[in-house]
Amino acid sequence: MKTYNSNTNNTTAKLSLKTMALLAGILFTSGLFVTSQTASADQVTYTVQSGDTLSSISDQFYHDQAHVQTIATANKIDNISLIYVxxxxKFDTNTKADSKAPAKPSAAPSSPAVAPVAAVAQPTASIATNNGFTANSAKEAIAMTESGGSYTAQNGQYYGRYQLTSSYLGGDFSPANQERVADAYxxxxxxxxxxAWQFHLANGWY
Known part of the structure; x- marks a missing residue:
């Protein structure tokens, strides 16, 4: 005859309840971890490749072309037809489509990415001085006219590249001080x- 042990059954029940609570806690924590990973996976940083357009990038990450404006807005792109290799x-793939963005390609799709174009310096017209020198700026023209561009040129009380007096230069005849004082003057x-150059042309001095 089997003897019924109420203490054993109660202990088993308590252990079962503790086990279930522990499993529930693990599952809940795992759910939070998975959610966190998914949320972070929504943030995308994509480097534009040759031939890319905002439309093709929208297709790739959203599987439609209704997020062109979404990507443009997130990256402060004013011209959706102009992106660079x-x-x-950076954009969030969980963002809803912009209600104003076209769901289908428009008649004029966005242009493929192009390589950035380096700024090209524009040539400056040469200025001929009255002593045969030429220069590319009014400042240089004055310097070439006054001293031939020499920081040590001297004509009476006038000294240096811009022919300033010693009082103006404060006794410091270094090239750096000559440039600084001439600019301020x-x-x-x-x-x-x-x-100053226009005055020099009219009067022969400045």
Missing amino acids: GEEL VAGRYGSWEA
């Missing part, structure tokens, strides 16, 4: 080197 685009007297 190597440009990094012209800014205060004429407002610009161009205006």
